[in-house]
Amino acid sequence: MATVNTPLSVWLAIFAAVSYVGYTVVRRRYFHPLSHVPGPFLWSVSGLPLFYQQAILEGQLMHVLPELHAIYGPVVRISPDEIHLSDPENYDRIHSVGSKFYKDPAFYGCMEGPLKTPIILTVIPNEDHRVRRAVLNPFFSRRSTLELEPVVRGKARKLVELIEASLLSGKEGRPGPGVFDAHHAVRAFSVDVITEYAYANCWNQMDMDDWGAGYQEAIRSVQSFFPWFLTFPFLSSVFGLVPDSVNVALFPWFKKWYDSLQVIRTAVTRVRKEISMGVVPPRRTIFHDLMDPPPFEDEGDNKKQRPRLSDEIVFADAVNVTGAGAETTGSTVGRAIFEIISNPVVYATLSQELREALPSSDPETFSLVALEKLPYLSAVIKEAIRLNPGLPGHLPRVVPVGGAGVTFNGYTVPPGTVVSMSAWTLHHNTEAFPDPERFDPTRWTNAPSPDALRAREKSMIPFGRGSRTCLGQNLALCELHYTLASIFRRFAFDGDGTGRRLGVHPDFARSDLQLVEMLLGYHPRKARKLRLIFESAK
Numbered sequence: 220m221a222t223v224n225t226p227l228s229v230w231l232a233i234f235a236a237v238s239y240v241g242y243t244v245v246r247r248r249y250f251h252p253l254s255h256v257p258g259p260f261l262w263s264v265s266g267l268p269l270f271y272q273q274a275i276l277e278g279q280l281m282h283v284l285p286e287l288h289a290i291y292g293p294v295v296r297i298s299p300d301e302i303h304l305s306d307p308e309n310y311d312r313i314h315s316v317g318s319k320f321y322k323d324p325a326f327y328g329c330m331e332g333p334l335k336t337p338i339i340l341t342v343i344p345n346e347d348h349r350v351r352r353a354v355l356n357p358f359f360s361r362r363s364t365l366e367l368e369p370v371v372r373g374k375a376r377k378l379v380e381l382i383e384a385s386l387l388s389g390k391e392g393r394p395g396p397g398v399f400d401a402h403h404a405v406r407a408f409s410v411d412v413i414t415e416y417a418y419a420n421c422w423n424q425m426d427m428d429d430w431g432a433g434y435q436e437a438i439r440s441v442q443s444f445f446p447w448f449l450t451f452p453f454l455s456s457v458f459g460l461v462p463d464s465v466n467v468a469l470f471p472w473f474k475k476w477y478d479s480l481q482v483i484r485t486a487v488t489r490v491r492k493e494i495s496m497g498v499v500p501p502r503r504t505i506f507h508d509l510m511d512p513p514p515f516e517d518e519g520d521n522k523k524q525r526p527r528l529s530d531e532i533v534f535a536d537a538v539n540v541t542g543a544g545a546e547t548t549g550s551t552v553g554r555a556i557f558e559i560i561s562n563p564v565v566y567a568t569l570s571q572e573l574r575e576a577l578p579s580s581d582p583e584t585f586s587l588v589a590l591e592k593l594p595y596l597s598a599v600i601k602e603a604i605r606l607n608p609g610l611p612g613h614l615p616r617v618v619p620v621g622g623a624g625v626t627f628n629g630y631t632v633p634p635g636t637v638v639s640m641s642a643w644t645l646h647h648n649t650e651a652f653p654d655p656e657r658f659d660p661t662r663w664t665n666a667p668s669p670d671a672l673r674a675r676e677k678s679m680i681p682f683g684r685g686s687r688t689c690l691g692q693n694l695a696l697c698e699l700h701y702t703l704a705s706i707f708r709r710f711a712f713d714g715d716g717t718g719r720r721l722g723v724h725p726d727f728a729r730s731d732l733q734l735v736e737m738l739l740g741y742h743p744r745k746a747r748k749l750r751l752i753f754e755s756a757k
């Protein structure tokens with residue numbers, strides 16, 4: 220019998236392993252500083268349930284979190300060292316300017332494996348981040364967005380013309396006559412905007428037959444590594460040692476990812492050379508601001524020079540800006556288009572507002588300042604970002620080291636505890652947003668009281684808040700205003716459906732818009748892609 224022949228050393232090893240697991244479970248559950256925080260048993264003793272939701276089920280944690288809060292209350296232990304909060308009152312305590320909470324190095328560090336570079340999003344010490352962010356801020360300020368508004372306007376016009384051409388005649392290499400591939404086209408729009416805006420070197424994905432789908436898939440796929448690296452950090456180091464050619468052989472989509480990195484690297488080298496030769500660019504780009512930052516005035520009105528950043532940091536921040544600016548905004552534009560078209564009241568109300576405010580349907584005649592004054596358009600955008608936040612999942616921070624810890628809803632947790640909150644959970648807070656999955660712009664235009672509106676604003680955190688808030692918020696909102704105004708002014712609601720009212724292709728359902736999350740929010744791989752038709756063609 221096998222038991223008779225099994226050497227004693229094997230039994231001892233099994234005994235040691237079982238004892239270690241038992242000891243760890245008991246310690247984490249009953250003698251851990253977070254043992255008083257409620258949460259499911261398995262989640263409190265092991266990181267594997269979280270790994271299972273993210274890696275095996277593909278980004279499902281965001282959907283499980285509201286369920287856990289419904290059972291365990293506003294503070295839930297979601298792994299041995301992490302708690303998740305659902306009370307919006309806690310948000311500003313963690314995410315304010317000057318907050319001493321810092322990003323969780325384990326969570327953000329795991330992104331640096333595939334990216335092979337420390338991007339601004341993943342810088343941990345708040346002081347280091349402040350220096351890097353100060354250089355980028357002016358480029359994405361409200362003032363810069365208004366100066367570069369023509370970039371967005373031009374791309375929005377192109378998008379509308381492509382929709383029109385595709386629906387009227389079709390175009391070679393694209394879906395046949397009468398069908399428009401909105402899923403990839405709106406993402407191509409966002410990539411073209413950010414590359415033109417930041418580098419003055421548009422990637423022209425809107426001109427490609429596949430709308431740059433390969434790159435879009437690459438930035439999605441690269442994130443599927445994150446939960447693996449988070450749970451098994453040694454994999455990240457191993458990955459860093461693997462030559463790019465091997466990665467491409469194993470995962471062909473890496474090719475598009477590396478191609479995009481190469482384009483950015485080449486631009487860094489070119490601009491560095493031009494700066495050293497004193498070449499004056501037709502317009503400054505993000506590279507010029509990072510490599511040769513303009514002087515600024517300090518509080519005493521003295522001219523000061525910002526520190527010059529290394530090429531590696533310039534490259535890293537450019538990679539971050541491109542990746543962060545593509546899927547987030549494109550996917551929100553797509554969701555907005557679907558919701559508007561699917562609801563005749565929303566479609567008709569928006570069309571009427573746009574017709575009355577905009578005499579011409581040519582986007583070249585629009586201005587951001589005028590579009591922002593349209594209350595219904597703004598409410599539609601808010602609902603789209605609420606239901607489709609670019610980063611819907613948990614974004615962990617660490618309770619500052621030193622001091623007595625922090626109390627959340629009656630639970631005191633020690634320094635070093637990982638604390639997270641999620642846009643998805645807050646945007647589905649039923650007190651602020653009754654029937655939260657319903658797309659209803661009147662939540663923002665006709666709130667029952669000023670207090671109700673304040674509660675809604677408090678629960679809206681699509682761009683985060685505080686010093687780590689989204690860098691591209693102004694640009695993202697500009698893109699949303701321009702695309703939606705341009706599309707729905709041109710293809711306005713016609714009442715009887717016989718004109719050029721847009722419709723959703725019958726081979727697409729609301730369930731295809733369900734989000735999964737690996738930092739960025741995505742539609743599941745098997746989901747069908749949003750395509751548009753003229754309603755009269757149905």
Ligand code: HEM
Pocket residue numbers: 339340341352359413539540541543544545547548551604608609610614680681682683686687688689690691692694695
């Ligand atoms: C609807 C569109 C967008 C949403 C919902 C969104 C959301 C966010 C959120 C929540 C964060 C904070 C992440 C964290 O706490 O870890 C963030 C960071 C960031 N976003 Fe966005 N984003 C959007 C569009 C953009 C665009 C267009 C850009 C292009 C410039 C951009 C660039 C960035 C960058 C560089 C960061 C890192 C900032 C830092 O750590 O200092 N985002 N974004």
